[in-house]
């Protein structure tokens with residue numbers, strides 16, 4: 372079955388996953404609101420991310436930096452000068468396009484994204500406005516940061532930027548955090564939250580947004596210990612397709628490799644870079660993404676961000692968009708700590724054996740909305756003409772549905788009793804009193820609830836209920852007193868099929 376983006380968007384709208392923000396006024400492209408089911412799923416993704424990358428580890432510290440900070444931060448980080456896209460405008464209808472997307476959609480591959488090369492590619496391939504066929508302007512640079520003003524006066528002096536990444540909050544607080552928690556290298560600082568980018572052409576439903584959520588780790592290592600990763604055994608056997616820049620240039624296919632093999636081949640800039648690529652792949656698989664739908668693609672020199680020495684994108688195969696980036700794993704070296712030290716005068720370096728040095732930084736950066744889209748895409752199946760969203764229970768909007776077979780007081784009272792019992796055990800429950808069991812099953816299958824408890828006539832004879840499994844429609848009968856234990860087992864031992 373092939374899934375289209377509109378299948379996903381229709382389900383998202385109909386079942387309250389996601390809506391265009393301010394839709395009653397027509398909305399603005401690139402801004403979406405998450406509804407109860409969508410936010411339920413997104414919160415679960417973020418909670419699991421936090422557990423996997425922060426709480427379950429002893430070497431990563433979580434923080435929450437402000438969205439708006441001193442604009443000097445963005446000058447030092449290079450974003451004021453370098454965080455740009457190349458834009459072209461239609462001379463006739465005035466629509467604006469990101470040059471890279473325009474070329475990609477016209478099937479033109481270029482490896483050099485300099486202004487001159489983009490200009491030549493547009494001219495030589497006679498590319499016209501995709502909306503009206505008009506002539507396109509000369510390409511020009513466009514800074515992606517969204518500006519705001521702080522204070523009573525609105526002029527140049529009050530300009531601030533909505534953060535386009537969270538990373539800088541981790542770099543500017545590096546010294547404070549390492550001093551306060553007494554962290555020793557290697558260690559990481561992590562955070563998640565909203566970021567803002569003035570994308571020229573937001574598209575692909577929630578794929579390219581102007582306000583979106585990212586989750587990032589800045590992991591600091593000793594530059595003299597780059598290939599000394601005591602945790603490497605955690606990832607060395609993880610298998611994934613890897614596409615090096617050399618293979619891309621020579622138009623070769625990506626190769627299936629283990630992270631260990633790829634490191635030994637010298638594909639990664641260092642061992643910690645390989646480690647974090649492996650951990651990111653491991654987490655994505657653990658929340659329900661099939662390994663065959665993931666690949667690591669190395670950035671070509673011309674694609675690298677201004678701060679990166681080497682970057683791998685983790686790409687997911689969206690059946691309706693092709694291979695697209697959902698996570699970036701960059702080696703930022705000491706670029707940021709050095710720049711902030713130079714500009715602020717604050718010493719963001721460490722000392723070892725009397726010698727000063729800047730730690731290097733490996734940065735895994737996860738686009739949460741894109742991961743959400745990937746998870747929904749992966750889970751979307753159709754059974755007997757009805758949608759079944761086979762979400763991993765860890766990222767389902769609710770753990771379990773509670774359904775009384777009949778809409779009668781004693782059935783409703785028992786359902787409420789079980790509901791309270793399971794909530795006390797910290798299960799996110801969904802209760803449906805309609806008594807229309809067939810319809811209720813169809814709804815909960817569509818929003819991805821993995822298990823449903825049904826209260827039927829037998830419940831009043833022996834205090835048992837049935838648990839129905841979303842993926843197989845199989846049912847088991849169980850004592851009410853055993854429910855919490857069984858559900859916990861089912862949730863954590865779930866195997867994706």
Ligand code: GAP
Pocket residue numbers: 535536537538568570577578579580581583585587696697698699734736737738739740741
């Ligand atoms: N601090 C590094 C950084 O921000 P990035 O590759 O620019 O790196 C991180 O962004 C992730 O955010 C990407 O891997 C992608 O998944 C997601 N992302 C980037 N631009 C996006 C957009 N306009 N809409 C939704 N997600 C986006």
